[in-house]
Amino acid sequence: MRGAGMGAKAIRYSPWVMHFNAGACNGCDIEVLAALTPFFDPERLGVKLAPNPRHADVIIVTGALNKKAAERLRRLYDQTPSPKFVIACGACAISGGVFTDSYPVISRADKVVPVDVYVPGCPPRPEAIIYGIKKLLDKLGGHLESSAR
């Protein structure tokens, strides 16, 4: 995993998440939004929504990667300070979903930016998205198991 080192350890209790819609149908987006509200309460894992790529540690990418939006995604990724991680959320960001063969889409997030965690589903449930974030944090050096108590 890129950037896994001292810096990566620093974010494992407080990853700030930025969400980027790269040509999604909004299904994943409302679930990401729902996942970040108190009903599912990701703040117990230190997860907070960052409005700005320069504050973000984790980028959640949704959608089938429209060509215009893919350029934007690359730019946002470059603007995000290291250590940075990417979660591909939903079937479209993973494989293109129903839009795979369409002319304006690239249809895979990992063709544009390196992806660390894939969350499948159309759309994934908020619990699945939080589970994906948790998986990432676990990879960064153990999260709840060692520190929650």
Place this chain on the structure above:
Amino acid sequence: MSLVLGNFSFTEVSPRRYVITVAQSELRGVVEAVVKEESYLSSISAVDLPKDGKIELNYIFWSVKHKAALVIKVLVNRENPVVPSISDIVPGATKSEVETYDLMGVVFEGNKNLRRGFMVPEDVVAKGVYPLRKDSGV
């Protein structure tokens, strides 16, 4: 059943759907008559007919007064598809015309906003094809 607006007679094809086919020169006249009936432009739908060498434009209006969809059909030449713009009569048509130009290549004469790349990605624009045409190959 038919609905007569000015000099134009719309034919009812199914409940609350009225259709008229006009020549290009009459288009603006019909639109002016339709707009007087509290109508808003729902959509401009273009259908590619490569066998006939034509593109069929459907101007779909919804009349709040008559509670009916009024469809104006215009056939344009596929090789040189040019129709007069109606964006000065119906300001709401501007963006629909831009979309139709971008996807189907119909030129709306008098609409200053027409440009490629409104929706279509740049590599398709560079090839000079209109994605929704049957022979675009995208």
Place this chain on the structure above:
Amino acid sequence: MVIVEIPIGPQHPALHEPIMLKVKTDGEEVVEVAVTTGYNHRGIEKLLEKNSWIRGMYIAGRVCGICNAVHTQTYVQGVEKLMGVEPTPRANYIRTMVMELERIHSHMLICAVMAEIVGFDTLFMLMMRDRERVMYLKELITGSRVHADIHVLGGVKRDVDEVRRARILDELRKIEERLKYYKKVYESDYTLIRRLSEVGRISKSDAIRLSVVGPTLRASGVKSDVRFDDPYAAYSEIPFNVEYRDEGDSWARMMVRLDEALESVNIVRYTVEKLPQGPAVPKTIPRAAKPGEVISRVEAPRGELLYHIVSTGGSNPYRVKIRTPSFLNILNTESTYLGHRLADVPVIFASYDPCISCTERVVVVDEKSGRKAYVSLKELARGG
């Protein structure tokens, strides 16, 4: 005075009409707004031509995740007309139930986002919490929180049994109570009224001229609702009111949505209580359509949704034209921003319900130095 251009977006696209608002300001005053699109174009119309009628149902649902059932409904009712099949009454009622639940959650979402944009975060969080009840109901009926995919040609995919009916009625009571409370908040809260009223006004004649639809049109005093004027599914049998207001400003648009959500609660209750007997799931599914064309209209949460489907027979559509309500509502309203302050731009934009989630950002470009700074839409709304 230097005129500064501020691009807003393209972080959050609405439906397949993605947005970048290029706002030119003279000091605080907005002098020009231009909308740039193309960030979310997925070539769906072409994709529908390439796929069969049945696959098209699922692609149509994925035009928009927030209002997926209405997209499927519009496509399916058009295709059903071309194929000459009629859904059973029970199937129609279940379809209506799902579509109305969708309207409630969509309206709650935008009212929540609007509260967040004006800086009322508590209301945002509360509304999102109560919105989960609606999502739960959608899951109970369709099996999925977001993409319902409950339609099949000639019926629905699964039936609603007695146990579920009781639970739906129980949850509806709680949802209605909360919605009434939120309506009271929007009606009486000083901050919300000051931020929303007199902002982004559209007069009745302008609304028709600009071809806006849905709650935006109804908030300008035009009583036009597809469910009422051009009934589909079970709406011709269900009593309901068309909510409209005369003010035409952002506040009126939000109030129309809250009133509609309350009305939708009644519609869902009616469909659950009066659910007709009989089969809902068809035994066979037709695969080929007759030649012809059909204009299919449905009232989506954001307004009139229109599909123009052309068939030349066979297993695939010849042409499907999709016109979503946000296409008209967002692209045709560039003029309504003029003369307002920069901080009002997000408020007006959100009042057209472009389904913004909370990550859109703004790039501030100082034209002289070319310096770029990122500001969130929320900070902008607070005068940041």
